Amino acid sequence: MQKPSIPKGTRDFSPEEMAKRNYIFNTISEVFRLYGFQQIETPAMENLSTLMGKYGEEGDKLLFKILNSGDCFSGISDEDLREKNPVRFAVKACEKGLRYDLTVPFARYVVQHRNEIHFPFKRYQIQPVWRADRPQKGRYREFYQCDGDVVGSDSLVNEVELIQIMDEVFRRFGIRVCIKMNNRKILTGIAEIIGEADKIVDITVAIDKLDKIGLENVNEELRSKGLPEEAIERLRPIILSQGTNKEKIATLREILATSEIGLKGVDELDFILDCVSNTPIRADLELDLTLARGLNYYTGAIFEVKALDVQIGSITGGGRYDNLTGVFGMEGVSGVGFSFGADRIFDVLNQLDLYPEDSLKTTQLLFVNFGQKEMVYLLPLIAKAREAGIRTELYPEPAKMKKQMGYADAKKIPFVAIVGENEMAEGKINLKNMLTGEQSPVTLEELLERF
Secondary structure, eight states, X not given: OOOOOOOTTOOOOOHHHHHHXXXXXXXHHHHHHHTTOEEOOOOSEEEHHHHTTXXXXXXXXXXXXXXXXXXXXXXXXXXXXXXXXXXXHHHHHOSEEEOSOSHHHHHHHHHHTTTTOOSSEEEEEEEEEEOOOOOBTTXXXXXXXXXXXXXXXXXXXXXXXXXXXXXXXXXXXXXXXXXXXXXXXXXXXXXXXXXXXXXXXXXXXXXXXXXXXXXXXXXXXXXXXXXXXXXXXXXXXHHTOOSOHHHHHHXXXXXXXXXXXXXXXXXXXXXXXXXXXXXXXXXXXXXXXXXXXXXXXXXXXXXXXXXXSSOOSOSEEEEEESOTTGGGTOTTOOXXXXXXXXXXXXXXXXXXXXOOGGGGOOOOEEEOOOOHHHHHHHHHHHHHHHHXXXXXXXXXXXXXXXXXXXXXXXXXXXXXXXOOHHHHHHTOEEEEETTXXXXXXXXXXXXXXXX
16 A cells, blocks of 8 residues: 655654644744734635735745535636646636735735734744745745734834834844844945946945855846946945944945935934834844845845854845735735744754753643552542643553553653552652652642642
8 A cells, every 4th residue: 555645845743742842933923022012823825816926926836726526627628728828727726826925915915904904014924835846845835924013104113113013023033133124225226327227237236245155256247138337346445334233324425425216215214223223132233235135125224133053045025015905906005024934943943952841832741640549549640740840741642651651651751740559548649750760749739739
């Protein structure tokens, strides 16, 4: 018989992995709630009309489409079948698809429920998304996103709070991070003053790679996009500017003196940095002029979080955008949002071994089962232990002692309670510490106090 398997690009999670993932999601949720964010959920599947055309041509290909239930061939002619055009077939045979991210469903949610929502609307959402991508290391077809957004407010205080949220989440995880920030308006201003405003996307895509490929290769890429040497020379001191955040701001004010939009971006960053300097931020906060992110989407401040002690891509990112809901005919809803990379955070916590012992929440106490009489005696004691919040199990069968102890070892249960005839007569519980091997008789009250 063939061994069962799961689709490529998907994963099973063991009890230990689930405990770790829940620790991540619960920590992120707690911090969001501290800042007044409310959780929503949207369906795994959306109408294809909601999803199509929102992610560009490439994204449309990566949407998982769902065949109409019932007769999916109704409305499809023999000619359509002979043509074997998958796109046209999907349009007629599939009305629904699995969501590709949490942003488009969120935009749809805001428009659909606009009369029930109080703005500014602070929402967070932790759910799986699906992409028909080619699976490879670190890239899955099903993965979780943890998004937080504030929509319906232009205030830069929201950006300040997002920095605080990122800082607090990684402080709780014990991960040392650098929060890098930039502003789309500054990048637009830079393209303007070097005389290449129409090449903004080419310029930012190239300088975004500075870390990976170095200055010479960045310049080579800019040449290949048709940038003249003079423009490349004028760009060099900007992207290589060093110093403190304040010094970089001062340099930018000089360089961008003739660009109205560029100076607006500098003012925004200056305000954010000023506010943040009055809060107890632990993370390094760095103004990074090479940071670009998905440029056709963001319109203001952009952020990225890097882990300092592990070689890995960014573990969180986001920024300010305008017109989230415009694609659904509701203009002018601007917002700022970001996404925690749960899978990457999982890898970082594993590599640095930062999971607190208690986060794995396994059983703390196992009662050995000697038989019917003992079991009846134990049930009220076990109920009291659970009432006191102790995660407790009773071994279900009166199996050999060795087997029951083996079970406790395999599940990493730290304490085993042994109650036989003698203990029952004395009203005691023989408590064994599985790490040290020590045993001591205790009363139920003493046992509850130990935990």
